[in-house]
Amino acid sequence: MKDKTIRELAKGCRTVDDVHELLKNLFKDTIQQILEAEMEEHLGYKKHSPEGNNTGNSRNGYSKKTIKTRFGETEISVPRDRNGEFEPRIVRKYETTSNQLEEQIIAMYAKGMSTRDIEEHMRDIYGIDVSPTMVSKITDKILPMISEWQSRPLDLTLTPKI
Numbered sequence: 001m002k003d004k005t006i007r008e009l010a011k012g013c014r015t016v017d018d019v020h021e022l023l024k025n026l027f028k029d030t031i032q033q034i035l036e037a038e039m040e041e042h043l044g045y046k047k048h049s050p051e052g053n054n055t056g057n058s059r060n061g062y063s064k065k066t067i068k069t070r071f072g073e074t075e076i077s078v079p080r081d082r083n084g085e086f087e088p089r090i091v092r093k094y095e096t097t098s099n100q101l102e103e104q105i106i107a108m109y110a111k112g113m114s115t116r117d118i119e120e121h122m123r124d125i126y127g128i129d130v131s132p133t134m135v136s137k138i139t140d141k142i143l144p145m146i147s148e149w150q151s152r153p154l155d156l157t158l159t160p161k162i
Contacts, residue, residue, distance in 0.1 A: 024071040031067075031076055034090045039079040041133070042086050057083045068097045 013019045036047070039059065045051040052058050062077035078088055087093065113121065 020071045024069060024074055027069060027071070028074045028076060031090060035076070035079055035088055038088055038090065039081070039086060043081065057081050057085065065091070066096070067091060 010019070013022060040046055043052060043055070043057060043059070045055070047059065058081065060080045060082045062079055064075055065078050066073050066075050076091065078091070080086060111117075
């Protein structure tokens with residue numbers, strides 16, 4: 001599985017800069033989906049769900065945040081809630097560096113980790129206690145993104161020069 005994932009990631013890359021950009025975008029998209037799952041967990045209902053009507057708290061747009069990764073700066077959109085109680089765990093308030101999260105996320109993909117593995121990983125590495133439900137919500141949001149990316153049409157005219 002690991003070799004197949006690496007080959008799939010490398011197909012569209014012609015230079016080291018292409019690889020860095022790909023990894024930066026993969027990291028950004030993953031962090032974005034985790035933030036959405038965290039907000040869903042915080043509020044107790046999915047985005048646009050009627051369950052959220054008259055609950056006393058709801059989504060309230062996004063705040064832009066630039067974080068530094070080893071691949072350069074990237075801008076993410078941190079969701080907000082009306083009551084101002086949402087505290088993201090994956091990238092905490094006032095935090096501007098990724099603390100090498102991108103490496104850990106890429107490693108989780110490459111290893112095909114289960115929700116229990118990811119839960120343990122988050123606790124061991126980041127000191128974040130997340131419930132199996134929260135991990136499931138995060139993986140449910142990320143897996144379609146990975147599937148879509150893996151099934152994208154490939155440009156076969158690009159062949160690396162050796």
